[in-house]
Amino acid sequence: MSLTVDEVKKIAFLARLSIQEENIEQYSQDLSSIFGLVEQMNAENVDDIEPMAHPQDAMQRLRDDVVTEVDQREKLLSNAPLTEDGLFLVPKVLD
Amino acid sequence: MEWETVIGLEIHAQLSTKSKLFSGSSTEYGQQPNTQANVVDLAMPGVLPVLNTEAVRMATLFGLAIDAPIGRGNVFARKNYFYPDLPQGYQISQFDKPIVELGHMDILLENGETKRIGVTRAHLEQDAGKSLHKDYAGMTGIDLNRSGTPLLEIVSEPDMSSAKEAVAYMKKIHALVQYLGINDGNLQEGSFRCDANVSVRPKGQKELGTRAELKNINSFRFVERAINIEVERQIDIIEDGGKVVQETRLYDPDKNETRSMRSKEEANDYRYFPDPDLLPIEITDEFIETVRATMPELPQAKYQRFMAEYALTDYDAGVLTTSRAVADYFEEVAKSTNEAKLSANWVIGELSSHLNADDLEISQSPVSAEMLSSLVSRIADKTISGKIAKEVFQALWAGEGKTADEIIESKGLKQITDSGAIEGMIDEIVASNPAQVEQYRSGKEKVFGFFVGQVMKASQGKANPAQVNELLKDKLKE
Numbered sequence: 001m002s003l004t005v006d007e008v009k010k011i012a013f014l015a016r017l018s019i020q021e022e023n024i025e026q027y028s029q030d031l032s033s034i035f036g037l038v039e040q041m042n043a044e045n046v047d048d049i050e051p052m053a054h055p056q057d058a059m060q061r062l063r064d065d066v067v068t069e070v071d072q073r074e075k076l077l078s079n080a081p082l083t084e085d086g087l088f089l090v091p092k093v094l095d
Numbered sequence: 096m097e098w099e100t101v102i103g104l105e106i107h108a109q110l111s112t113k114s115k116l117f118s119g120s121s122t123e124y125g126q127q128p129n130t131q132a133n134v135v136d137l138a139m140p141g142v143l144p145v146l147n148t149e150a151v152r153m154a155t156l157f158g159l160a161i162d163a164p165i166g167r168g169n170v171f172a173r174k175n176y177f178y179p180d181l182p183q184g185y186q187i188s189q190f191d192k193p194i195v196e197l198g199h200m201d202i203l204l205e206n207g208e209t210k211r212i213g214v215t216r217a218h219l220e221q222d223a224g225k226s227l228h229k230d231y232a233g234m235t236g237i238d239l240n241r242s243g244t245p246l247l248e249i250v251s252e253p254d255m256s257s258a259k260e261a262v263a264y265m266k267k268i269h270a271l272v273q274y275l276g277i278n279d280g281n282l283q284e285g286s287f288r289c290d291a292n293v294s295v296r297p298k299g300q301k302e303l304g305t306r307a308e309l310k311n312i313n314s315f316r317f318v319e320r321a322i323n324i325e326v327e328r329q330i331d332i333i334e335d336g337g338k339v340v341q342e343t344r345l346y347d348p349d350k351n352e353t354r355s356m357r358s359k360e361e362a363n364d365y366r367y368f369p370d371p372d373l374l375p376i377e378i379t380d381e382f383i384e385t386v387r388a389t390m391p392e393l394p395q396a397k398y399q400r401f402m403a404e405y406a407l408t409d410y411d412a413g414v415l416t417t418s419r420a421v422a423d424y425f426e427e428v429a430k431s432t433n434e435a436k437l438s439a440n441w442v443i444g445e446l447s448s449h450l451n452a453d454d455l456e457i458s459q460s461p462v463s464a465e466m467l468s469s470l471v472s473r474i475a476d477k478t479i480s481g482k483i484a485k486e487v488f489q490a491l492w493a494g495e496g497k498t499a500d501e502i503i504e505s506k507g508l509k510q511i512t513d514s515g516a517i518e519g520m521i522d523e524i525v526a527s528n529p530a531q532v533e534q535y536r537s538g539k540e541k542v543f544g545f546f547v548g549q550v551m552k553a554s555q556g557k558a559n560p561a562q563v564n565e566l567l568k569d570k571l572k573e
Contacts, residue, residue, distance in 0.1 A: 014364055016177055053170040053192070053369045059377035065112050065149030068119030071130040076137060086128040087236030090179040093226050 002032040096334070097298040100326050101306075102261045102291055103253035106268055107246045108278040109222065109286040110153045116221050116245035117144030117187065124284050132224070132239035138182035143372055150245040151376060153277040154194045154219050155386045157247060160275055160393060161214050163198025165383055171219075171373040174365045179237050180224035188248075189218035190367040194376065200251075200271070202263040212264050213252030222246050247277070253292065253303065258322035262315050265289055266417070270394055274419045282313050289313070293322055294339070295329045304329070305339040309353060312346050321346035325353050397422055405435035414443050420457045427464035432471045441471055445488050462491045470499040479503060479510050483556055511558045514566060520553045521546075521563075521570050535571050543567070 003011075008028050012019045019027065073086060082089035115122055118135035135142045158165045172190035195217035201209050224239035249268060255261045269287055272278035279286050294306035307329070312321045324346075329339050344353040392400070394416050401412040401422075415425045421442065428438040446467065450460060470491065474484045479499075487502045496502040503509055511517060524546060525532055535542040550563050 010364075014175070014366065053168075053375045054371065054373075056374060058374050059168075060146055060374040062148040062151065062376075063119070063145045065114050065147050066119060067114045067121045069114075069121070069131075069133040072133065073127075073129045076132070076134070077129065082234065084231050084236065086130070087227060087231070087238055088129070088179075089231050089234040090237055091235070092233055093179055093228070093235045 002035070003028045098295045098326075098330050099298045099300075100256055100258075100322075101253045101294050101296065101303055102255040102258070102322060104249075104251045104255070104261055104265060105290040105292070106249040106251075106265065107222075107288045107290075108249060108268075108272050110150050110245040110247055110277055111279055112147055112149045112153070112245055114147060115243040116147050116150050116219065118243055120243065122244045124286075126240055128236075128238035128240060130240065132242055136182070136239055136243040138184070144187065144370075146373065146376065147245060150219055151194070151378070152386055153245075153275070154217065154247055155378065155383060156275050156390065157217055157249075157272065157277060158195035158198065159383070159387055159390060160271060161195070161198030161200055161217075163214065163217070164196040165378050166192055166194050166196055166376075167378050168192065168375045169194045169218075169378070170375045171370045172367045173370045174220075174367055176365060178223065178226075179235065180226045180239070180242070182224070182239065182242065186221055186223065187370055187373070188220035188367075192375075193218035194378070195247075200264060200267050202260060202267055204263070205259065210254075210260065212254045212260075215250045215252050217247050217249045220246050220248055247272075253294075258319040258326070261291060261322055262319045265318055266315060267394075270418055274391060274393055276391065280418070282315075285313065289318055291318065291322055291325075293325045293329070295326055295333070304333075305341050307339065307341070307353070308343045310343055310345050310356065317346060317348050320348070320351060321353060324351055328353065391419075394419075405429055405439070407435065407439055411436075411439045411443060415439060418457070424457055424460075424464045424467075428468045428471060431465075431468040432475060434471050434475045437475060438467075438471050441467060441488075445485060449488075449492055461494060462488065466491050466498060473499045473503060477510060477512065477559065479508055480556070480560055482560075483508050483510065486556075508557060511554050512562060514562060517550070517554070517558050517562055517566055518570075520550055520558070521566055524549045524553065525570055532571065543571070546571070 005024050005028060008019075008024050008031065011031075012027075077083045077086070077088065080088050109122075110116075112122060114120060115136060118133050120133045120136055121131045123131065135144060155165055169189060170192040171187050173185040174188045174190070175185040177184055193216040195214075197216065198214040200212050200214055202212055204210055222241050222244040224237055224242040227236040227238060229236065251264065255264055269280055272287070273280040281287065289312055291309045291312065292306045293309060294304040296302070296304040307325060309321050309325055312318045325344065332339055343356045345356050346353050398412045398416040401407050401415060402409065405412075407415070414421075416422045425438060425442045428442065429435040432438055446457075446460065446462065449455075449462075450457060467488075470484055470487055473479050473487075474481060479487060484499075486506075487499050487508060490496060490502045490506065491499065496505065528546075528549070531542050531545055535546075546567050547560070547563055550558055550567065551560070
């Protein structure tokens with residue numbers, strides 16, 4: 001199975017990756033070879049194996065419902081390029 | 096052509112946990128922006144989510160209440176999309192293995208019949224932050240306090256065939272989550288939100304028409320209006336030879352119209368995959384039984400019990416059990432006064448109309464159950480008449496006193512039951528209205544009402560009406 005140029009462009013768009021037109025062919029080949037690997041796995045018979053959601057054979061540990069965090073707004077906002085009134089500022093979102 | 100409407104609802108109910116789904120930040124509403132968002136909620140590099148037990152318990156409780164199997168090894172998945180109020184770049188949600196599987200909810204139709212609505216699934220997921228579009232030098236402000244708050248997304252089957260049914264279903268779910276104590280039911284603050292998938296098809300056709308998804312309709316009234324207006328729009332399009340496009344639409348209550356949210360269209364490719372940061376959640380039989388043991392009395396059972404225990408009518412029991420808060424309020428008044436029917440009348444009547452007029456929830460009522468009890472007791476023991484009681488209620492509502500007795504005392508509203516005093520008033524009125532007395536005695540019994548009115552007026556409404564009637568009849572016979 002191989003990916004078309006349009007599919008590569010769509011994947012890049014969805015992941016918000018900026019890619020150069022001249023590299024698309026190469027990406028297409030690289031990604032397609034990953035599919036090749038998947039195809040190889042498809043050839044195995046896994047009828048008796050239950051699909052795993054996680055490579056570790058373990059279950060999720062839970063925490064109690066307790067508020068453990070204190071306000072660190074000033075510290076956290078200081079990482080952002082632009083803030084005002086305690087808000088992070090981002091380019092205008094239109095909807 | 097006759098058309099048939101098909102509706103499915105997606106309800107997002109914020110779970111009433113103290114801390115977030117995957118972090119120890121507080122979920123309290125209305126705090127200063129970004130003071131309840133820690134490194135996990137901000138998706139700083141290297142952080143890991145740790146799941147909140149309480150959210151799992153609440154989702155399980157919901158599942159048991161709608162008779163659904165609980166996913167024993169349910170899994171979290173990433174739903175990938177980019178939006179500034181979603182710092183992770185994906186929402187942690189559940190995809191093919193939700194915690195709550197197929198259940199159901201019965202609704203009462205207008206014709207009195209019951210209809211069963213399938214609840215396809217309910218799953219745990221994170222809420223996003225909030226974008227504030229107030230002008231920040233041409234930019235958008237982001238508040239991440241809500242980021243990571245646990246949501247239970249409750250997805251119905253496309254089983255509803257009118258806006259009214261959709262509202263009935265939404266109200267039932269709304270009541271249920273509050274009965275279960277897993278959601279505060281506050282639509283205004285956005286803790287209970289609803290999206291509607293709406294399509295139409297020619298009556299009798301098997302396959303579904305193309306649907307539009309109506310986003311975030313935040314009141315019961317708007318759900319009904321938004322669906323009706325969208326159904327009209329779709330029928331118009333098809334009858335004009337056009338085709339409905341599958342898209343997300345936003346309801347505008349001011350213009351009463353829905354409009355396309357084009358920005359959402361391209362993003363509908365979420366590329367779900369199991370979240371590698373989270374292991375499957377194991378739900379044991381033991382856990383389920385522990386949760387089941389805490390199941391509170393549900394609306395239907397309470398409704399039956401109210402009819403049996405308090406001899407309430409079908410209607411009264413129905414109204415009083417629509418919300419747990421109302422049911423609890425009523426029950427407190429009924430228990431402390433031993434006057435179930437009278438208590439029901441006051442809760443359904445005067446209290447509800449005051450709450451509606453001031454747009455308040457029962458939890459915000461200035462007249463507490465204890466205060467109403469004091470009032471109901473005074474009506475029951477005939478200290479005041481029902482009419483005066485309304486005046487007392489008004490005063491309690493306005494905060495002029497803490498108990499009915501206090502108001503009755505300060506305003507001098509105690510009912511006059513002393514027959515001597517009432518007779519005195521009657522004598523005076525009979526003496527000063529000879530013409531009317533003549534009319535009454537010559538058979539015009541309608542004039543009786545005139546006398547009752549005069550006595551009540553003279554007593555400033557405080558005379559016991561039954562006594563007035565009796566004494567008046569005697570006097571006028573003479």
